[in-house]
Amino acid sequence: MRHHPWLNILRIILVVVLALLFVFPFYWVVVTSLNTSGQALQYPPVLLPHGQFGNYVRAWSGAPWLRYFGNTLFIATVTTLLVLLTSLLAGFAFGTMRFPGKSLLFMAFLALMMIPQTVLLIPDYILLQDFNWLNTYWAQIVPWGASVFGIFMLRQFFLTLPSDYWEAAQLDGAGRLYFLWKIAVPAARPSLITIGLYTFLGSWNSFLWPFIMTNSAAVQPVEVGLSNFLGTNGTDWTGLSAAVVYTTLPVLVLFLIAQKQFMKGMYSGAGGIKG
Amino acid sequence: MTGKRTRLEAFQAYLYLSPSALIFLAFTLLPAFYVLYIGLFNWNFLNTSMSKFVGFSNYTALLKSPELWHSLIATFYFVLGSVPVGIFAALFIALLLMRPFRGLGLVRLMFFAPYVTPVVSTSIVWLWLFNPQFGLFNAILHFLHLPQIGWVQSARWAMPSVILYTLWHTMGFNIIIFMAGLTTIPSELGEVARIDGASAWQEFWHVTWPLLTPTTLFVTVINTIGALQAFTQFFTLTNGGPAGSTTTASFLLFQQAFVFYHTGYAAALAVLLFIIIAALTLVQMRVSRSEAY
């Protein structure tokens, strides 16, 4: 009975309508950002944009956005590189090397995932304060510089690597790091891209941590800047909508460019569930 | 010779592990103990040396205070309102998407897009949609001659509003995970069932659903942990209000620690929250394991 063509058409219509509902908020913020505040406050609502690009100019001049974007880009990039480095080294050790306490250590690493960020906020705040790291890039990068997810994924990858790979390299007299860099890294590229994308996205989208740990625009990321902007320009809905558009756009563009890797990452992440 | 070699290998392995281990040690493991310690003090935020050891009185004060119980009720309201609905809706949409059609890729992207967007940005969009006087939602209700509601301004509707936003934001993740789970189910099983004359519903209930258990478990655990820790949408949409109706345990922790500077008290709350999250996760794993085998 599932093969009835009209049922199939009904299914597709339903799916498309639902999908349109999901992207509607994006449409609506673009419409609001391109209308006058009079149009935005009108009833019945104005459903089409009217090219009020002045909202963008006003919002852009209302806060040091360039600085915020620069900070976010820097923090997200360095965090990603750091995570890739630490995950590669640890994943390599767990996946290919023999040493006492290996499985115990690995279990300990996995167990760390159980400790939620919210719980760590207070002690980490006090520690960062003692290191004089509050309100720096350090505070936003280093605590996020290692990832259990990344280590786990790369360990899985190295476990699947046939051992003759490594033996061949040894015959060549290659050292471990040389092997890691020259042979393992290129082979692990898909995993690295997935880890990198998710780390970058997570860092870009993070809010609570930088909101608590920083307080000056000199080091704050875009999301915190936007939250401050909401606090000071809460009445200016058209300007606020413009700010939402240009703070969301980079992430959406990155997502569209790298959608295949994103989806693959999700699938492989889900694949890890089995067993 | 070999002994030396294994020792060298072990040394190198520890060296490779050390960057990650040091980060986890400094910012996860030791702080987890440190929070236990802070919870035993009337912690003076401005002047740590003026902190007073108070034993377990932060915990007794916490357990006695109605705000804790209100926040736990709000937390479970949020978890129960967002997780099961989110999972079943996502599974439903994932099933709809399982048979390919032209434009499937685009539709999948449309569902997934909210998940990658930053929460502050998109909750501002929803704050505008929810606006009781000028928002689109009330305009639609007005157009349909339905009574308008206060959305995030009303103690009654604020939590459903935040749940609605959260469902929108996380649905894409759940859909993709379910789609991944569904592709691993061998199609022959379904065909056998169909030859046996099973209806689509019977096939789903007796074949797909049981085989999907690991995926459902994974999604449930991830969603529950996420919901228990959710903060940013509450901060942007409701600030814990109106009248405390959306002050969840995580929001209460932020409020006590970083708005009121009741650091010791908030640390005690953090420990309690950790216990709740850990317990719920273990229970969910245990339950599903007994179901699976």
Add this chain to the structure above:
Amino acid sequence: MKINRKLKTLSAFAAAALALSLTVAGCGTAPNPGTTANSGGPVTISFAETMVSGTQKSALDHLISQFESKHSNIKVTLMPEPNYGVLQQKEVAAVAAKNPPTIGQVYEDWAADFAKSGAIIPLDSYIKGKDGFSPKEIADFVPTIWKDQQLPDGKTWMLPFNKSDFVMYYNADKMKQLNKTAPQTWNDFATAAQAATSGANNSWGLTIDPGTPTAPANGTYLWISVLRSNGGHLYANGKIAFNSAQGVQTMQLFKDLYSAGALKLGSNYPGETALGAQRSLFDMSTVASYPYVLHAVNKKFNLKIAALPSGSAGQGNIMQGTNIAIFSRTTAAQKQAAWQFIKFLTEPQQTAYWAQQTGYLPIRTSALPLMKAYLDSHPYQKIAADSLQYAKAQPPVPGMQQAVGYIGDAITRVLTQKVPVQQALDQAASKAQQALASAQ
């Protein structure tokens, strides 16, 4: 303390190892200029503040350059913060890190908190000193403002900076259509607000944001103003007192307006938006929000401003805006220079300039004649300045901000959850009292 030190040492060790193993470009800490000055040469003082945009920023820059040209050995550096919430966090964090700015904007209850931990210094010795204020000068301060600089211990801990109070904005065209004049009493106000309410026109009287304990908002401050005009108090004899008969009277007014559809709730300065969109007749905001109201109205109608209506006991208002305090962990030379700077800001010439540039209120009586032309063209400033004599700030008690936040909860509960007025106020008062107790 032993475990504490061990954990900290371990963590510090781990972090130090990390810091050594990673050399990430540009990850330094910006040094705080406030602590680097030495006693001999020029003195640098740092000022943590939120005057970051528009005329507020340019006016402050101008005043600083004027001050520096008079005192060539003193340099003032600004530490700008986007808003008061962040400013407070920043100041608290800087004090805790033993690296405070020299001076900073403070609300009264922050000052009480800081004073309690010895983070700021009392100013009495400076006031009485040779570079201080004469009795005549002290008498020249608006009395309510001068009193606002003292904490309950009787010492003066701050000097005033950017002060404002509440005024009533209204749509004069609409008021005329309704055949009404600007309300003089809260009863008149209620009548006008209800007259403006119409389902068919989708219009009403006033929109307020009651706020939450995390972030108290204008609706709560309006409520306090009405409470005071009815003869009630927020805090009296060392206790929370807003659940009095006057409190009930005040809440009843809000409740009646809400039930009649004349009062609505919103967030993010909803009053300005609704007034600007020609939906509501009134907006109650501080005089400092005039530019924002003006932007929202956008010349669509004739905007007028009047003093808040009066209640059964006369006028009531709440003083908003901050003062400046000197932090204790600074050098003696910095403190002396800081004193000269904050005193300079309060002098008639400067406060008159500041008021004309920013819309904040002049804090000295003798500043008014200096700005006569300005007051003639900006009559609302005069209205707000006159209201200052009735305006009192939030009582300067640690935890007061949190305590006041529970009023917002009470407003929401009475209006939207049908909780009886007295019960909601009593519950809020007991939470507020607890907040004060736990902040002590």
